Amino acid sequence: MTAPAQTRSSADLIRAEEPVLAHNYHPLPVVVSRAEGAWVEDVEGRRYLDMLAGYSALNFGHRHPALIEAAHAQLDRLTLTSRAFHNDKLAGFAERLAALTGLDMVLPMNTGAEAVESGIKVARKWAYEVKGVPADQATIVVAADNFHGRTTTIVSFSTDETARQGFGPFTPGFRIVPYNDLAALEAAIDETTAAVLLEPIQGEAGVLIPDQGYLAGVRELTSRKGCLFIADEIQSGLGRTGRTLAVEHESVVPDLLLLGKALGGGIVPVSAVVARREVLGVLRPGEHGSTFGGNPLAAAVGMAVVELLETGEFQRRAAELGVVLRGGLSALLGKGVLGFRARGLWAGVDIDPAVGTGREISERLMREGVLVKDTHGSTIRLAPPLTITAEELTEALGALEKVLG
Ligand SMILES: *Cc1c(COP(=O)(O)O)cnc(C)c1O
Numbered sequence: 001m002t003a004p005a006q007t008r009s010s011a012d013l014i015r016a017e018e019p020v021l022a023h024n025y026h027p028l029p030v031v032v033s034r035a036e037g038a039w040v041e042d043v044e045g046r047r048y049l050d051m052l053a054g055y056s057a058l059n060f061g062h063r064h065p066a067l068i069e070a071a072h073a074q075l076d077r078l079t080l081t082s083r084a085f086h087n088d089k090l091a092g093f094a095e096r097l098a099a100l101t102g103l104d105m106v107l108p109m110n111t112g113a114e115a116v117e118s119g120i121k122v123a124r125k126w127a128y129e130v131k132g133v134p135a136d137q138a139t140i141v142v143a144a145d146n147f148h149g150r151t152t153t154i155v156s157f158s159t160d161e162t163a164r165q166g167f168g169p170f171t172p173g174f175r176i177v178p179y180n181d182l183a184a185l186e187a188a189i190d191e192t193t194a195a196v197l198l199e200p201i202q203g204e205a206g207v208l209i210p211d212q213g214y215l216a217g218v219r220e221l222t223s224r225k226g227c228l229f230i231a232d233e234i235q236s237g238l239g240r241t242g243r244t245l246a247v248e249h250e251s252v253v254p255d256l257l258l259l260g261k262a263l264g265g266g267i268v269p270v271s272a273v274v275a276r277r278e279v280l281g282v283l284r285p286g287e288h289g290s291t292f293g294g295n296p297l298a299a300a301v302g303m304a305v306v307e308l309l310e311t312g313e314f315q316r317r318a319a320e321l322g323v324v325l326r327g328g329l330s331a332l333l334g335k336g337v338l339g340f341r342a343r344g345l346w347a348g349v350d351i352d353p354a355v356g357t358g359r360e361i362s363e364r365l366m367r368e369g370v371l372v373k374d375t376h377g378s379t380i381r382l383a384p385p386l387t388i389t390a391e392e393l394t395e396a397l398g399a400l401e402k403v404l405g
Contacts, residue, residue, distance in 0.1 A: 010043045028366050028373075035062035038388040040371065049396050051365075051372045053385045055203075056235045056346075059262035060308055061385035067265035070304035071297065078296045083289060089299035096306045097274060100244060102253055104277040108270070108294035108302075112234040112260030113149030115271035118288060119197070119230050119256050120153065122273060124173075125282045127194030131226060138194040140230075143179035147204035148197070148232055180210040182217045189221070195228035195256070196221075200246035203235040206379040207341045207348030215250040222255075228279060234260040234271070239386050242319030242344035244309055249343070255279050265305045270298040314386045318344040324390050325382065328397035336404030347382040348375070355404050364403035370396045 008016070010031040030048065032040045038061055040050050053059060060067060074089070081087045094106040107122070109115050120140060127138040142148075144159045155163050156170035164170070177184040179202060189196070200215055202208040222229040231254035236246035238259065243249060245257070256279060260271035273280065292298070308314060322344045329340045329347060336355040341348045351361050358374025365372055372380050384393065 008043070013043065028362060028371065030366055030371065037061040037063075038385045038392055046369070048366070048369050048371045049384070049388075049392055049399075051370055051382050051384045051396050053383050054266055055261060055373075056238075056240050056383055057261040057264065058266040059239050059314065059386050060265060060305070061387035062266060064265065064308070064387070066308060067267060067301060067304050070300050071265075071267050074297050074300035080292070080295045080297070082291055083294060087294075087296040087299065089296040089303065090294045093294075093299040093303040093306070096303060096310070097259075097272060100306050100309060101257055101259075101274050103257060103274045105275055105280040107273040107275070107280055107283070107288070108298070109273070109290050110269040110271055110292050110298070111149070112258070112271050113151050113154055114290065114293075115234065115258040115260050115273055116148045116154055116197075116232060117151055118273045119195075119232075119258050121288060122256065122275065122280060122282060123195035123197075123228050123230060125287075126228060126279050127192075129282050130278070131194070133192050133194065137192045139173055139175055139190075139192045140194055141175045141177060141185060141188045141196045143198050143202070144176050145179060145202055145205040145208070146197075146199060147202070148199075179205075179208065180214050182214065182221065185218065186221055186225075189225045189227060193225065193227040195230050197230040197232065199232045199236060200249075200252075201236045201241065201343060201346070203346075203381070204375060206350075206376050207343070207346055207381060209341050209343055213250070215247055215252045219250075219252045219254070228255040230254060230256040230258065232258045234258055236346075238262040238305070239309060239314040239318050240344055240346050240383065242322055243315055246343070263302050263305055264298065265301045267301050268298050270302045270305075272302075318346075318386050321345050321386075321388065321390060321393055324393050325397075328394065328400075332397075332401060332404065335401070345384060345386055345388075349380050349382060349400075351378045351380060351404070353378050361400075361403055365399055368399040368403060370399045 013031045031043045033043050034041045041047050124138045127133040142157045148154045153171040157174035175188045177188045231247050233245050256275040264270035326342050336352050338350040338352050358378050358380045362372050362374050374380050
């Protein structure tokens with residue numbers, strides 16, 4: 001018999017990471033060991049309200065019972081086949097996801113970045129085979145301040161120098177235009193353009209919401225010019241904004257929809273390209289793939305996520321609690337909050353630099369039992385699980401008021 005493992009303190013575990021973990025993150029000094037719903041608990045048993053929700057990967061909260069049950073049931077039957085064989089979960093997941101989003105076909109992948117990469121490949125192939133763009137000439141128009149992931153091709157069209165510096169040479173074929181500027185977008189589209197790739201709301205940039213009419217304008221423009229509209233809803237989608245998809249606020253249906261994060265229920269990485277049949281139909285056997293994409297565990301969890309969204313309950317909660325969120329933030333304007341942008345249960349809050357940096361505010365909130373993440377210096381992002389109660393949300397806003405005071 002070995003002695004029970006020594007319980008290690010938060011401070012000890014943080015110190016232990018330093019020499020053995022790549023330093024590509026700068027986490028808050030909290031070591032989480034369990035969680036339920038909107039709450040997480042650290043190694044010492046302190047409880048925190050999770051106002052980040054895994055960058056919206058935890059839209060249904062930690063360990064939602066229906067999702068955990070689906071995962072457990074699938075773990076007891078079948079976890080992986082690879083796509084060399086069929087599995088009995090994938091057809092149902094794809095049917096229901098396509099129906100939920102109003103599109104036809106699904107390409108299952110794992111991470112968000114893979115969905116973006118897959119969308120780029122599909123759009124290029126469509127450009128050559130359907131639109132008739134000369135070989136290797138296809139372009140994709142993207143927006144400044146985008147965030148679409150971390151692969152070499154994706155950082156090739158990032159405008160964040162920290163994300164790019166030292167990672168070249170970069171993939172050609174992208175044109176960058178200002179976000180929320182239809183004239184600039186129109187000027188950048190020509191006969192080589194395969195697609196316009198955008199976030200309907202720019203999350204990492206600080207929850208930047210384009211003017212009303214922009215997304216509908218992008219849809220009209222791409223249709224008129226004969227190129228595809230790829231909406232990256234990896235963070236904005238699946239209930240966060242008060243609708244299933246953020247593009248629904250302008251009644252827009254994109255040609256390709258990229259989903260990830262919450263699609264895996266906070267349990268497994270699940271992403272997807274969902275598209276019209278004429279577009280995704282360009283892929284033939286051997287041209288694209290993923291060992292884990294569409295695995296039965298992912299499909300079972302993804303199906304349970306789609307079932308939760310089919311009830312409409314989470315979209316409704318996000319819309320209703322969004323009123324509480326906006327009300328609470330409005331009351332803080334001029335009291336440490338310079339401004340904010342919010343849609344549904346999602347806000348980017350610009351903190352008065354005189355009160356503290358985003359990082360300092362995040363650390364102070366942590367000490368008050370509320371976890372958030374700063375972005376771009378003085379902005380903090382609020383994106384709690386959609387299962388949070390109005391009381392809990394009010395508690396978090398009270399903590400924000402306290403640390404700003
Ligand atoms: C998180 C995110 C991605 C990348 O997802 P990963 O799973 O981290 O690869 C892509 N696009 C948007 C909009 C995101 O928020």
